[in-house]
Amino acid sequence: xxxxxxxxxxxxxxxxxxxxxxxxxxxxxxxxxxxxxxxxxxxxxxxxxxxxxxxxxxxxxxxxxxxxxxxxxxxxxxxxxxxxxxxxxxxxxxxxxxxxxxxxxxxxxxxxxxxxxxxxxxxxxxxxxxxxxxxxxxxxxxxxxxxxxxxxxxxxxxxxxxxxxxxxxxxxxxxxxxxxxxxxxxxxxxxxxxxxxxxxxx
Ligand SMILES: [Ca+2]
Ligand SMILES: [Ca+2]
Numbered sequence: 001x002x003x004x005x006x007x008x009x010x011x012x013x014x015x016x017x018x019x020x021x022x023x024x025x026x027x028x029x030x031x032x033x034x035x036x037x038x039x040x041x042x043x044x045x046x047x048x049x050x051x052x053x054x055x056x057x058x059x060x061x062x063x064x065x066x067x068x069x070x071x072x073x074x075x076x077x078x079x080x081x082x083x084x085x086x087x088x089x090x091x092x093x094x095x096x097x098x099x100x101x102x103x104x105x106x107x108x109x110x111x112x113x114x115x116x117x118x119x120x121x122x123x124x125x126x127x128x129x130x131x132x133x134x135x136x137x138x139x140x141x142x143x144x145x146x147x148x149x150x151x152x153x154x155x156x157x158x159x160x161x162x163x164x165x166x167x168x169x170x171x172x173x174x175x176x177x178x179x180x181x182x183x184x185x186x187x188x189x190x191x192x193x194x195x196x197x198x199x200x201x202x
Contacts, residue, residue, distance in 0.1 A: 045199070047064070047199060047200055047201075048200060048201070048202055050066040050067070051064045051065065051066045051196075051200050052064065052065050052066065052103060053065075054096070054099050059095055060095070060096075060099060061096070063195050063196060063197050064086075064195070064196045064197075064198075064199065064200050065089065065099075065100070065103065065104075065193065065194065065195050065196075066193075066194060066200075067104060067109070067114070067191055067192070067193055067194075068080060068081065068191060068192040068193075068194050069191050070191065070192070071188075071189045071190060071191050072189050072190075072192075073175045073176045073177075073188075073189055074088075074115050074119070074155035074156075074157075074173075074175050074176075075155075075175060077115045077190075077192040078115075078117065078130060080192075081192065081194040084196075084200065084201075084202045085196060085198055085200070085201075086194045086195060086196035086200065087117050087130050087131050087194065087195060087196075088115050088116055088117030088130060088192055088193070088194060088195070089116050089117055089158075089192075089193040089194060089195040090116070090117045090118070090129040090130070090131055090133050090195060091116060091137065091139070091158070092129070092133050092134070092136075092137050093137050094137065094139075097137075097139050097168060100158070100168065100193060101167055101168040104193055105158075105159050105162075105167050105168055110162070110167065111159070111162045111163055111185070112159060112162075112190075112191070113157050113158070113159050113160050113162075113177070113186050113188070113190045114157060114158050114159060114190055114191055114192055114193045115155070115156070115157055115158075115190050115191070115192040115193070116156045116157060116158045116170070116192075116193060117129055117130040117131065117156070117195070118130070118135065118156040118170075119154050119155050119156060120145070120147075120154050120172065121154040121155070124147065124154075125145075125147065127145065127156070127172075138170065139158075139168060139169055139170050140169065140170045140171070141160055141161065141165065141169035141170060141171055142165075142169075144160070144169075144170065144171045144172060145170075145171065145172035146172065147172060148172075149174060152174050152175075153171075153172040153173055153174055154172060154175070155172065155173055155174070155175050156170055156171070156172060156173075157170065157171055157173050157177065157188075157190055158170055158193065160173070160178075160186055161181070161182055161185065161186050163182060163185045163186075164182060171186075173188065174188070176188045176189050177189050177190050
């Protein structure tokens with residue numbers, strides 16, 4: 001009789017032990033799922049390659065910038081930028097101009113022309129930024145804007161004819177850029193420098 005009680009005790013102890021292990025195992029599974037969800041959430045906030053933020057801590061505005069290498073006319077360039085919640089770059093201070101020069105007009109792009117976000121297409125000789133910012137800072141090349149070729153030069157580019165002068169100066173150009181000037185050193189169409197106020201997602 002005593003031995004039967006002992007055996008029953010062992011069986012009960014074994015059953016209890018199994019139940020405990022099952023419970024522990026379930027708890028571990030739940031913990032793993034929570035961790036996976038957190039990791040996925042972090043991944044969706046990663047900024048795509050190519051964008052650079054001009055941080056407030058560095059004297060900037062926290063906007064994001066990058067080059068769009070697609071060479072096209074100004075209107076298509078702006079439409080492409082708007083398609084990813086950005087716009088052609090608006091340069092509204094000397095500090096922003098210097099950031100653009102130092103970040104993008106270097107290396108292989110030292111003498112390349114890029115579209116930027118101003119135009120006098122609506123009212124000749126009245127240039128505006130495409131996002132409505134006040135147009136009270138300019139960095140035109142000497143003699144520009146000149147509306148050359150009748151009233152056809154309505155679209156702004158940066159670093160125009162850098163082969164003959166300082167890096168980063170602006171020009172008003174035809175919608176597809178200039179052609180043949182200075183042995184074709186500035187021939188369009190151009191790539192673009194674009195800017196986004198929001199954290200880019202594409
Ligand atoms: Ca800007
Ligand atoms: Ca011009």
